[in-house]
Amino acid sequence: MRREQPTLAVFKFASCDGCQLSLLDCEDELLAVTDRIQLAHFPEATRTRIDGPWDLTLVEGSITTPEAAKEIREIRRASKFLVTIGACATTGGIQALRNFADVEEFTRQVYAHPEYIETLATSDAISQHVPVDFELRGCPIDKYQLLEVISAFLYGRRPQVSSASVCEECKRAGQVCVMVAHGTPCLGPVTHAGCGALCPGCHRGCYGCFGPKETPNAPGLSGQLEALGMERATRVRFYRTFNAGADAFREESEREESGNGP
Amino acid sequence: MSETRTIEVDYLARVEGEGAMYVRTEGDRVEEVKLSIFEAPRFFEGFLRGRDFREAPDITARICGICPIAYQLGASLAMEDVCGVTVDGVLQDLRRLAYCGEWIESHALHVFMLHLPDFLGYPDAVTAAKDHPDMVRNGLRIKKIGNSILRLLGGREIHPVNLRVGGFYRTPTPDEVRGLRDELAWGLEAAGEVAEFLATLDYPNLERDYEFVSLVHPDEYPITHGRLGSGSGLDAAIRDYDDVFTEEHVAHSNALHSHRSDSGEPVFMGPLARFALNRERLTPRAAELAERAGLGAACRNPFRSIQVRMIEIVLAFEEALRLVDGYRAAPAEPALPVTPRAGTGFAATEAPRGICYHRYSIDEAGLITDAKIVPPTSVNQPTIEADLRELVQTHLHLPDDELRHHCEVAIRNYDPCISCATHFLDLTVERQ
Numbered sequence: 018m019r020r021e022q023p024t025l026a027v028f029k030f031a032s033c034d035g036c037q038l039s040l041l042d043c044e045d046e047l048l049a050v051t052d053r054i055q056l057a058h059f060p061e062a063t064r065t066r067i068d069g070p071w072d073l074t075l076v077e078g079s080i081t082t083p084e085a086a087k088e089i090r091e092i093r094r095a096s097k098f099l100v101t102i103g104a105c106a107t108t109g110g111i112q113a114l115r116n117f118a119d120v121e122e123f124t125r126q127v128y129a130h131p132e133y134i135e136t137l138a139t140s141d142a143i144s145q146h147v148p149v150d151f152e153l154r155g156c157p158i159d160k161y162q163l164l165e166v167i168s169a170f171l172y173g174r175r176p177q178v179s180s181a182s183v184c185e186e187c188k189r190a191g192q193v194c195v196m197v198a199h200g201t202p203c204l205g206p207v208t209h210a211g212c213g214a215l216c217p218g219c220h221r222g223c224y225g226c227f228g229p230k231e232t233p234n235a236p237g238l239s240g241q242l243e244a245l246g247m248e249r250a251t252r253v254r255f256y257r258t259f260n261a262g263a264d265a266f267r268e269e270s271e272r273e274e275s276g277n278g279p
Numbered sequence: 280m281s282e283t284r285t286i287e288v289d290y291l292a293r294v295e296g297e298g299a300m301y302v303r304t305e306g307d308r309v310e311e312v313k314l315s316i317f318e319a320p321r322f323f324e325g326f327l328r329g330r331d332f333r334e335a336p337d338i339t340a341r342i343c344g345i346c347p348i349a350y351q352l353g354a355s356l357a358m359e360d361v362c363g364v365t366v367d368g369v370l371q372d373l374r375r376l377a378y379c380g381e382w383i384e385s386h387a388l389h390v391f392m393l394h395l396p397d398f399l400g401y402p403d404a405v406t407a408a409k410d411h412p413d414m415v416r417n418g419l420r421i422k423k424i425g426n427s428i429l430r431l432l433g434g435r436e437i438h439p440v441n442l443r444v445g446g447f448y449r450t451p452t453p454d455e456v457r458g459l460r461d462e463l464a465w466g467l468e469a470a471g472e473v474a475e476f477l478a479t480l481d482y483p484n485l486e487r488d489y490e491f492v493s494l495v496h497p498d499e500y501p502i503t504h505g506r507l508g509s510g511s512g513l514d515a516a517i518r519d520y521d522d523v524f525t526e527e528h529v530a531h532s533n534a535l536h537s538h539r540s541d542s543g544e545p546v547f548m549g550p551l552a553r554f555a556l557n558r559e560r561l562t563p564r565a566a567e568l569a570e571r572a573g574l575g576a577a578c579r580n581p582f583r584s585i586q587v588r589m590i591e592i593v594l595a596f597e598e599a600l601r602l603v604d605g606y607r608a609a610p611a612e613p614a615l616p617v618t619p620r621a622g623t624g625f626a627a628t629e630a631p632r633g634i635c636y637h638r639y640s641i642d643e644a645g646l647i648t649d650a651k652i653v654p655p656t657s658v659n660q661p662t663i664e665a666d667l668r669e670l671v672q673t674h675l676h677l678p679d680d681e682l683r684h685h686c687e688v689a690i691r692n693y694d695p696c697i698s699c700a701t702h703f704l705d706l707t708v709e710r711q
């Protein structure tokens with residue numbers, strides 16, 4: 018007899034929908050996945066709604082409003098295994114650029130009636146609000162890593178996701194180092210693997226969309242960027258893109274900004 | 280005695296982003312219709328200020344995971360406009376090819392995953408696959424072909440890394456481009472069959488007198504450039520966009536509403552508008568299928584947008600094949616040099632859901648001093664509300680559940696692509 022299928026819920030907060038789209042982008046594997054796991058809540062894909070508790074919950078997006086902060090606690094309570102997908106959910110995402118600025122000023126720049134807009138002063142990672150069982154990085158996530166996380170969940174094992182740097186993937190792909198060979202600024206040495214060293218493969222430097230690797234030596238990289246002639250203000254912006262809120266990138270950008278960099 | 284009804288959909292399903300709908304009726308009159316976008320504000324236009332002009336394509340891509348090319352290319356074109364650079368020839372062909380990939384991928388997502396389940400009577404495509412396995416599998420394969428174009432030219436499907444101001448970081452080899460050909464040829468045939476199948480379905484009757492607005496171009500079905508055109512004779516350069524349209528911030532939505540500055544009337548952007556204004560520039564196969572589907576010179580039934588989207592998928596396949604066959608050699612340089620100069624640049628492209636407008640000012644060092652981005656969802660909001668108003672008015676006899684479902688399907692005529700609403704929807708129907 019067929020066992021009852023585990024349930025999958027997908028939620029989003031402030032984000033572009035790209036990471037949950039990654040699941041729909043598994044064109045060849047999507048039907049195989051949905052054969053093994055029941056879509057209980059996934060508004061982008063289905064009208065079906067099955068109340069929690071859910072076995073596996075994927076959360077995209079960052080916490081930027083008071084309601085979101087409340088909702089994520091409810092989702093956590095209704096989730097057995099909660100995985101954040103993507104840079105927004107894992108480090109605050111591009112929205113975290115507000116953490117370095119005056120949000121009221123942003124609101125006035127963008128909206129005619131700022132009083133209609135309710136928002137928090139910061140864009141927070143999910144883990145700043147609730148315990149998270151696993152974080153999948155990337156802006157966007159890599160769909161094969163997502164499939165690995167889902168199948169690891171189905172088989173009750175830990176996901177095999179590398180914590181090495183982009184450099185390691187780049188070497189393995191046999192690509193020429195854009196920084197050494199061409200003097201192109203590259204965040205690869207401090208950036209978490211997962212994309213397959215995409216940017217160097219396109220002859221450009223990594224822009225850090227998977228966020229910091231474990232134990233990154235950002236000050237060391239800043240010295241190299243400076244030696245390549247990259248100006249301080251440009252270096253600050255280099256660390257402040259899609260993972261600006263991640264500790265290692267935030268700290269290095271602040272160190273640079275305060276003039277304590279190389 | 281008058282009866283009050285409210286119908287609410289507090290979280291719209293199978294649309295991209297977060298939105299809701301509220302309708303209030305009194306007796307036999309619809310009093311209020313509100314489509315609200317409650318996607319959290321993300322402030323893109325705020326934090327683009329102070330960034331280098333070359334960073335805009337990578338940053339603006341993050342506005343939307345479904346149509347990043349619309350943002351990357353719009354930002355690039357606007358920056359090139361400021362700096363007096365025109366990208367044409369092979370590089371422009373590659374841009375159009377990339378955009379064809381986005382049309383195929385995004386339209387296929389919309390047709391097969393978001394919209395078709397409504398007409399087949401399923402909660403989602405995955406459930407529909409149990410009874411219609413070939414339809415869903417072919418739909419996914421069509422979508423995958425769009426994505427394979429994006430992967431080749433952009434490095435990856437979502438937030439491509441290979442497009443830049445001036446062109447590309449790396450241009451593909453002719454062999455790599457030719458590698459797309461067999462699947463494109465399959466896709467063209469398969470998309471044609473789906474277009475014929477869609478013509479056999481029943482669609483709700485709703486015809487409205489929209490003011491269609493799209494880009495128009497003398498030589499081609501507009502995707503990457505053109506002038507602003509409309510059914511009522513509008514003909515304006517893209518740099519005049521802000522004179523032609525006015526945006527307004529309403530309390531019930533985080534996305535700004537747009538209307539014509541002169542008449543105050545809402546406009547309609549997207550596939551139906553492009554089709555109506557550019558009918559004669561369809562590619563041969565797309566034109567033939569549109570004819571056979573009985574779509575006429577223009578289609579004013581928003582529920583038939585699924586058919587027009589399918590016609591546009593056919594067109595994108597034909598265009599992609601033409602561009603692939605025409606790619607004989609990689610250009611000498613992957614990008615034109617672009618040197619910053621102070622000024623303001625304008626661009627608009629046809630995102631899958633309609634015109635996506637960009638305006639940026641930069642200083643002499645190339646830092647962005649001002650940014651304005653208007654996605655089509657934002658523009659279409661009042662039109663969607665007007666559709667809902669008419670639909671509810673003519674279907675008041677239905678019970679709430681059925682009426683609510685009708686309204687949801689009507690919203691999915693547009694998608695809408697809510698997370699795009701840079702400056703930004705919940706359904707409630709209240710019957711009194």
